[in-house]
């Protein structure tokens with residue numbers, strides 16, 4: 360197999376870290392993304408929409424391995440966009456890969472495909488997909504994962520695998536730390552939702568990258584990874600509010616202190632979400648505390664990655680404490696007073 364691969368979504372947070380690691384490991388990389396934000400030696404850039412097969416094909420020329428880590432931002436509430444990109448677009452990516460003779464595809468799925476807003480403790484990959492997904496993002500990530508895993512076909516020589524990370528954080532993350540700091544700057548990070556003891560997985564980006572590359576390199580016709588999904592986490596569940604506090608304090612902000620009952624905040628978030636939906640034709644406002652975020656902040660959701668350890672030889676390469684320190688140091692512009 361040649362060492363030429365493509366990263367769809369390679370301009371994004373995870374995608375770019377993946378591209379950098381692939382280059383280190385001697386791969387040449389073709390990046391396909393709707394936006395271009397950097398230039399790197401060893402990377403050929405193709406700008407386009409993944410829903411467009413003709414635009415994808417040149418990026419897949421002579422490529423044996425594809426990583427698909429593109430998605431609209433989870434915070435969006437544009438159902439049509441999620442369906443078009445995550446479902447129809449993923450169908451197009453699969454067709455284009457088969458047409459171009461790609462042999463392996465690694466999808467970035469999400470551990471959230473089994474999350475319905477209630478506790479998950481040490482969840483394994485055999486948990487059923489969420490019957491009532493909590494938002495359009497999750498709903499379409501489920502369909503996307505099914506499409507990719509069902510496309511695995513040893514006879515045709517097209518092998519697929521899905522990685523399910525959870526709560527990715529690290530340098531250049533456009534979501535977790537920026538939203539947290541923005542909420543703190545607006546004086547809204549004073550409260551802990553619930554009793555503050557709920558355990559959650561947060562995964563340092565380099566561990567997620569490591570899991571993707573192991574999956575790609577272990578994916579062979581005789582491998583147990585064919586057509587399977589794998590949880591990739593830091594394997595160190597942490598209290599949600601301890602993690603948030605450590606990041607906030609590291610950046611010079613106060614940690615949240617006062618407790619609010621979970622169901623009260625969840626009910627209010629639901630009400631606000633409904634109001635935003637009803638009033639959308641007249642005024643547009645985006646609540647910070649969405650039902651999804653409140654559910655993520657107030658429940659247990661951590662996952663077992665024994666399957667990845669066993670089949671892929673996975674072990675986190677960066678511990679949680681170290682990951683937090685490196686993340687905090689990478690955001691000097693978000694420090695209090697900066």
Ligand SMILES: NC(=O)C1=CN([C@@H]2O[C@H](COP(=O)(O)OP(=O)(O)OC[C@H]3O[C@@H](n4cnc5c(N)ncnc54)[C@H](O)[C@@H]3O)[C@@H](O)[C@H]2O)C=CC1
Nearest residue numbers: 368370371372373392393408409428429430467469526527
């Ligand atoms: N950030 C997190 O905590 C988690 C993320 N994931 C998954 O990881 C993947 C990467 O996420 P991030 O790097 O955090 O997001 P990101 O938003 O930084 O990167 C996504 C990339 O996809 C590109 N993209 C979006 N629509 C496109 C289209 N139609 N055609 C071509 N490119 C398009 C964007 O331009 C962007 O560069 C996504 O599939 C996401 O669902 C899964 C679990 C947790």
Ligand SMILES: CC(C)CCC[C@@H](C)[C@H]1CC[C@H]2C3=C(CC[C@]12C)[C@@]1(C)CCC(=O)C[C@@H]1CC3
Nearest residue numbers: 433469471526534535538539542647652655656
């Ligand atoms: C306002 C506060 C209550 C919370 C601020 C931090 C949140 C923005 C993040 C905490 C957990 C994160 C998370 C995701 C996005 C950012 C958070 C909500 C995902 C939804 C991203 C996409 C996924 O696949 C699952 C993630 C779970 C954790």
